[in-house]
Amino acid sequence: MMKKPLAVAELNELVAGLQKLSRNLWWSWDQEAQDFFYELSPRGWQNLFHNAVAVLREVSEYELRVRLQDADFESHARGVLNNFNAYLNEPNTWGHHHAPQLHKNPVAYFSAEFGFHESLPISAGGLGILAGDHAKSASDLGLGFVGIGLFYREGYFQQAIDNNNWQTEYYNAVDPHNVPLEPVLDADGERLVGNVEIGMSVVDYQVWRVNVGRIPIFLLDTNLPQNEQHFRDLTTRVYGGDSTTRIMQETLLGIGGIRLLRALGIEPSTFHMNEGHAAFLTLELVREKLAAGKKIAEAYAATKQECLFTTHTPVEAGHDRFSPELMNYALQRYLGTLPVPLTEILALGRVNPQDALEPFCMTVLALKLSRAANGVSQLHGEVSRHMWHALYPSVPVEEVPIGHITNGIHLLGWMKGPVRKFWRKKLTNGGNGETALFRDKFGGNWAHALNSTEFWQKMTDPAFVSDEEIWALRYMLRRELLEFARRRLLYQSQRVTPGDYIRFDHLLNPDALTIGFARRFATYKRAPLIFQQFDSIVKLVKDKQRPVQFLYAGKAHPRDDDGKRFIQQIIHLSKHSDLTGNLVFLENYDVHVARQMVSGCDIWLNNPRRPLEASGTSGMKASCHGCMGFSIMDGWWREGYDGTNGFAIGPDSHPDSVEEQDRVDSANLYQTLTEQVVPMFYNRDAQGIPREWIKRIRNAMATLVPQFTTDRMVKEYAQKYYLTK
Ligand SMILES: *Cc1c(COP(=O)(O)O)cnc(C)c1O
Numbered sequence: 006m007m008k009k010p011l012a013v014a015e016l017n018e019l020v021a022g023l024q025k026l027s028r029n030l031w032w033s034w035d036q037e038a039q040d041f042f043y044e045l046s047p048r049g050w051q052n053l054f055h056n057a058v059a060v061l062r063e064v065s066e067y068e069l070r071v072r073l074q075d076a077d078f079e080s081h082a083r084g085v086l087n088n089f090n091a092y093l094n095e096p097n098t099w100g101h102h103h104a105p106q107l108h109k110n111p112v113a114y115f116s117a118e119f120g121f122h123e124s125l126p127i128s129a130g131g132l133g134i135l136a137g138d139h140a141k142s143a144s145d146l147g148l149g150f151v152g153i154g155l156f157y158r159e160g161y162f163q164q165a166i167d168n169n170n171w172q173t174e175y176y177n178a179v180d181p182h183n184v185p186l187e188p189v190l191d192a193d194g195e196r197l198v199g200n201v202e203i204g205m206s207v208v209d210y211q212v213w214r215v216n217v218g219r220i221p222i223f224l225l226d227t228n229l230p231q232n233e234q235h236f237r238d239l240t241t242r243v244y245g246g247d248s249t250t251r252i253m254q255e256t257l258l259g260i261g262g263i264r265l266l267r268a269l270g271i272e273p274s275t276f277h278m279n280e281g282h283a284a285f286l287t288l289e290l291v292r293e294k295l296a297a298g299k300k301i302a303e304a305y306a307a308t309k310q311e312c313l314f315t316t317h318t319p320v321e322a323g324h325d326r327f328s329p330e331l332m333n334y335a336l337q338r339y340l341g342t343l344p345v346p347l348t349e350i351l352a353l354g355r356v357n358p359q360d361a362l363e364p365f366c367m368t369v370l371a372l373k374l375s376r377a378a379n380g381v382s383q384l385h386g387e388v389s390r391h392m393w394h395a396l397y398p399s400v401p402v403e404e405v406p407i408g409h410i411t412n413g414i415h416l417l418g419w420m421k422g423p424v425r426k427f428w429r430k431k432l433t434n435g436g437n438g439e440t441a442l443f444r445d446k447f448g449g450n451w452a453h454a455l456n457s458t459e460f461w462q463k464m465t466d467p468a469f470v471s472d473e474e475i476w477a478l479r480y481m482l483r484r485e486l487l488e489f490a491r492r493r494l495l496y497q498s499q500r501v502t503p504g505d506y507i508r509f510d511h512l513l514n515p516d517a518l519t520i521g522f523a524r525r526f527a528t529y530k531r532a533p534l535i536f537q538q539f540d541s542i543v544k545l546v547k548d549k550q551r552p553v554q555f556l557y558a559g560k561a562h563p564r565d566d567d568g569k570r571f572i573q574q575i576i577h578l579s580k581h582s583d584l585t586g587n588l589v590f591l592e593n594y595d596v597h598v599a600r601q602m603v604s605g606c607d608i609w610l611n612n613p614r615r616p617l618e619a620s621g622t623s624g625m626k627a628s629c630h631g632c633m634g635f636s637i638m639d640g641w642w643r644e645g646y647d648g649t650n651g652f653a654i655g656p657d658s659h660p661d662s663v664e665e666q667d668r669v670d671s672a673n674l675y676q677t678l679t680e681q682v683v684p685m686f687y688n689r690d691a692q693g694i695p696r697e698w699i700k701r702i703r704n705a706m707a708t709l710v711p712q713f714t715t716d717r718m719v720k721e722y723a724q725k726y727y728l729t730k
Contacts, residue, residue: 008076016070019079022086023069027057028185029216031089033122034141034417036425038085045072054597056124059183093219098147104723107149110274112727114139115153115262115283117254118243119222121215123597125184126160126177127224129243129562130525131622132317134596135381135715136279137217138415138622139722142715144218145415145452148723151271152222153262153283155254156181156213161243164560164593166497170576172561172569176242186213189223191268198229199268201261202338203253208236210261223269225261244562252327252335255367259285260339263293275727277313278375281325281367287312287374288350292343301345305374313726314375316368316407318619319388320529326364327354356395372396372407377726380409382640385619410725411641412620413718416455416710419626421604423485427478428455431470456716464706472699473692479607479631479702480515486605487513490556493591493598512586517552518686521606521632523594526561526568529617533574535610535678537671543583545679551687553678554587556602558594599623604630608652608682611636612674614666615659625713631702634709635682637670641713650704652677 011019032038033055042057043050046064053059061069073079100107116136120128128134136152143150158181162174181188189212191197200209209229215222227239239253263286266273278284287308294304317323327335329351340347352358353373354365372378372393380386386409394402417425432443432454442463447454454460463469491512513519524530535555536542545553557575561568572590579588591598603609603626611624611634618640625641627634634651636642638658646653655673660666685698711717 010074011079016073019073019082019086020066020069022089023082024061026086026089027061028187029089029218030121030141030185031092031144031216031218032057034415035085035088036422036429037081037088039422041081041085044078044081045069054124055122056184058185059124062183095147099720100147100149100723103720104148104728107274107723107727109149110272111149111151112143112275112277113151113153113262113266113271113273114143114277114279115258115286116279117155117258117282119152119154119215119224120596121217122185123595125186125215126179126595127154127157127243129161130560132280133243135317135412135622138413138418138715139279139719140217140220140222141415141418142413142719144220145456145716146719146723147219148719148727150220151266151273152215152217152220153258153265154222154224155240155258156186156224156226157240157243157245158226158228159241159245162560162563166572166576166590166592170573172572174563181213186215186224188212189214189269197265197268199225199261199264201257201264202336202342203236203239203256204335205338206233206236207338208232208239208257210240210257210265212265223262223265225257225265227257248325248327248331249335251325252331255282255325256285256335256339259283259287260289262286263289274311275313276311277315277722277727278371279315280317281314281371284314284367284371284374287370288339288343291345291374295344309374309376310730312371312375314371314378315410316371316378316380316389318617319385319392320527320617325367327367328364329361332365356393368393369396376730378407379726380407381620382411382644383409384616384643385409385640388616388619408725410718410721411644411713412622412625413713413715414622414625416629416714416716417452419600419603420455420629421482421485421600423481424478424604424630432460456711456714458711461711462707464703472694472696475631475699475702476694482605482630482632483519483607484515484605486519486556486601487515489601489605490589490591494589497592513554513556513589514552514587517554517587518608518683519606520553520555520608520610520635521557521602521627522555522610523558523591523599523602524611524621524623526559526571527565528567528571529614531612531614531667531670532557532559532571533578534612534667534671535674536574536578537667538675539578541675541679545683546584546587551683552587553683556589556591556606558591558598558602560594599626603627603632606632607686608633608635611639611642612654612670613637613639614663614670615639622713625709628705628709628713631706633701633705635677645709645713647704647708650701650708652682 042060046060049060049063118128118133119136120133121137140152158178159176160179162176165173167173189197196211198209198211200207208227209231210225210227211229213224228237276286290308291304294307351365354370355363357363380389389407390402390405394405397405443454526532561572576590578584579590609624609627609632615637616639621640624634637654654677655670689695
């Protein structure tokens with residue numbers, strides 16, 4: 006039967022719906038939505054960083070209308086839009102049941118970076134990714150929640166490696182109209198503009214809104230013609246420039262962010278500072294209260310009641326410190342609006358308020374003006390209590406008021422497409438009556454099922470998923486990673502001298518045990534540690550029966566030459582005749598590279614200098630793909646590892662001396678690798694299946710996946726902090 010052509014009104018509605026959908030990052034964790042944009046323009050989807058807005062701009066509206074006359078395509082679009090609208094309008098969320106008060110007075114979550122998706126590269130690393138995942142889960146849970154951040158026009162840098170294996174940086178301007186952003190308008194439909202006193206000037210900002218499912222994130226942007234050029238450039242780059250840029254960006258974030266919320270008529274119940282960068286917001290809250298007639302002591306107390314602080318690192322350089330001169334310079338005009346002397350403000354950022362030489366520390370300000378504070382894993386909570394004990398001299402260290410909530414990841418967002426489809430198929434027609442769990446307990450809601458412990462406990466049941474199926478999945482994911490890496494390396498090699506040209510089709514082995522390492526190249530993460538045992542590693546790599554191969558990726562901060570030397574070292578080794586083709590470095594680590602690597606590798610290597618990895622999250626992204634952790638007992642792994650669900654490097658303790666630590670850790674690393682990891686991976690039965698290995702994968706899925714999600718994490722924040730005063 007011939008299908009009736011769509012009427013103009015119907016087409017208009019579909020097109021408008023798709024436009025709206027493209028500007029909501031919900032599509033970044035919905036498989037059918039992604040499939041739709043892929044189908045619309047397969048190459049466009051691939052080449053435009055999987056960006057729905059860019060794909061819709063690539064395809065003319067005329068083409069879209071023509072395509073929608075295809076009945077299958079139309080019904081695909083309708084299905085996606087129905088799911089999208091059902092998600093937006095769901096009345097029965099966790100938030101409705103457990104946190105209804107937050108709908109009127111939401112949590113305002115301030116973060117200097119948000120990492121949502123590769124199409125919007127405004128994050129430098131783990132902190133931003135965590136903020137993005139926090140927002141996605143807050144949306145899924147239906148929490149009253151808004152985010153405040155900065156829009157960095159050039160984002161974080163793009164990485165290229167030069168002929169000396171040295172990292173160089175370049176920047177691509179992000180066109181705000183070509184990414185999932187919307188301009189924020191005022192009541193008259195004009196661009197909303199606010200301002201903040203910075204230095205001796207008043208600097209204007211405009212605002213972009215990122216729709217993350219049900220919740221908005223507002224990004225401030227000073228690139229306005231009325232601002233002096235150096236203020237226009239203030240929001241050009243993530244953590245760009247020197248400490249003057251930094252303090253000015255943080256002034257914009259904290260003070261500008263509060264003013265924006267007021268302008269939008271949002272009345273938060275809690276201001277959550279994700280890391281110390283946002284801590285100037287406390288000064289603005291104090292200023293408001295003083296202006297409303299409160300006494301100074303009351304103003305501090307009331308501000309404290311409203312604020313929460315999450316600290317993210319025990320690494321000293323991770324805590325912003327500004328000299329008194331810089332504070333005076335950057336906040337001069339602003340402080341003129343505050344009836345509090347500079348010395349008193351400076352004291353708020355000092356452990357010892359009497360010490361005029363002590364720099365101003367954003368972490369100290371945040372701790373002093375928050376009702377509660379937390380670290381991001383159990384060990385990090387403990388380390389933080391020691392680190393800041395001097396601020397609370399009257400209590401024993403165990404009573405320092407810094408708790409912990411262990412980080413997590415937004416599971417659906419990190420799960421690779423084929424893996425989403427694999428689990429979904431299992432849930433909906435897995436046979437053996439297993440679908441009853443899905444139907445009865447979760448009402449057919451795939452996202453709820455996916456975040457549940459019940460679902461992942463099924464992974465230990467061979468009747469639900471067989472060893473053969475898991476192994477086939479592993480092979481497919483490893484193959485996808487290898488082909489991705491080969492394409493990338495071919496592209497990378499075109500830029501180096503012809504002599505270095507690598508025969509890319511001989512690169513990497515689809516059957517070999519594949520070890521991945523990808524994260525920021527901060528030196529405490531010790532990327533080259535494993536190669537301290539160089540000769541032994543060469544032996545493992547060259548073993549014909551049981552080969553091992555390594556993929557590395559990561560960016561060093563532009564001013565971190567030690568980190569760049571680590572990159573140089575890894576690339577140098579990758580060109581060593583004994584390792585070439587079995588050790589590769591993928592340039593330009595981002596969310597997309599991360600997803601490829603955490604899904605395709607067999608083992609996720611993590612060897613930070615304990616206890617400096619406050620939590621770590623990349624390993625959490627691996628478990629749902631059947632990639633197992635191989636880690637120092639630091640951060641989240643101390644809580645996740647149970648002896649059966651991955652591999653531990655060394656004991657739950659560490660020597661005091663750094664040199665001793667490096668030596669012991671590299672020896673332990675090598676020992677675990679050769680005595681446990683390699684033999685277990687290659688121990689195959691008559692059918693060629695590594696049964697014991699797969700059993701470990703099952704344990705990892707059952708115990709780690711549902712535990713280390715932002716679904717669990719955001720619920721904890723709500724119950725422990727957002728809903729209690
Ligand atoms: C997950 C992620 C990180 C954080 O990884 P860690 O293990 O915490 O270091 C950093 N960058 C990107 C792009 C990520 O996806």
